[in-house]
Amino acid sequence: MLLDKVAVVVQNNPLLTPSSATFFGGGWHGIAGPNGGGKSTLLKAIAGLLNHRGNISLQWPKGKGEVGYMPQLSPFDASLPITVSDFIRLHSDKQPVWQRYKTDPKIEAAIEKVSIQALLKKRIGTLSTGERQRVLLACALLNEPDMLLLDEPMAGVDKQGREQIIQLLQDFKNSGGTLIMIEHDWQIIQDCCDSLAWIDGGLKDHNAPSVVFEQLKSAHLSAFPSNVTELKHVS
Numbered sequence: 001m002l003l004d005k006v007a008v009v010v011q012n013n014p015l016l017t018p019s020s021a022t023f024f025g026g027g028w029h030g031i032a033g034p035n036g037g038g039k040s041t042l043l044k045a046i047a048g049l050l051n052h053r054g055n056i057s058l059q060w061p062k063g064k065g066e067v068g069y070m071p072q073l074s075p076f077d078a079s080l081p082i083t084v085s086d087f088i089r090l091h092s093d094k095q096p097v098w099q100r101y102k103t104d105p106k107i108e109a110a111i112e113k114v115s116i117q118a119l120l121k122k123r124i125g126t127l128s129t130g131e132r133q134r135v136l137l138a139c140a141l142l143n144e145p146d147m148l149l150l151d152e153p154m155a156g157v158d159k160q161g162r163e164q165i166i167q168l169l170q171d172f173k174n175s176g177g178t179l180i181m182i183e184h185d186w187q188i189i190q191d192c193c194d195s196l197a198w199i200d201g202g203l204k205d206h207n208a209p210s211v212v213f214e215q216l217k218s219a220h221l222s223a224f225p226s227n228v229t230e231l232k233h234v235s
Ligand SMILES: Nc1ncnc2c1ncn2[C@@H]1O[C@H](COP(=O)(O)OP(=O)(O)OP(=O)(O)O)[C@@H](O)[C@H]1O
Pocket: 010, 013, 015, 033, 034, 035, 036, 037, 038, 039, 040, 041, 042
């Protein structure tokens, strides 16, 4: 994926200054930066949910060009009369929600991948944070995407849940998928990501995570995590 001077302006407000970068296919790419820096804005622009200036081009040597998007976690109204099963089917453009008596192998596969079989009859608004994250991830996986755009997929998820999601995303990568993931946890970035884009009003750095880390450290940026003293080399 090539970003060529991609910028987002909303009502004359520059949310993202012109940013250019290349994200190679089959890679796991992290996006990090301070709160309000424009990370979600960039991801939404890539997903086609926000108008942008400049060009975003995607090349798909093998796949169908499907993109799955997992938005940032937001609470659902507890009184919403929608079950997890309905919610997932609403996200499938292949099958109308009223056809619930028919099984769709793609929906079944996504549900199984994130292990939410036990949640299907629960109301979406009653789920815990970690459960909601897994449901949103199932929706992103529905159309068997070649690329996943993930806005903090591990936020609010406990250690065991994180390990499950990381394994799932690792499997997605191993099968040839490309990941673009907003993440605040340096340990996860260090362990998982091939590259890291640092967004602070625009793209300020795009490099191996350890290189970005060292540059941030030497620049004494306020967003630098004081509890982290070193990054091991990414294998
Ligand atoms: N539709 C919009 N209209 C106006 N301003 C917006 C809009 N969407 C986002 N913003 C503003 O743009 C800035 C960047 O927001 P964005 O959500 O992209 O940041 P972020 O880096 O993802 O932050 P966080 O880490 O807190 O999630 C923020 O100041 C936000 O208030």
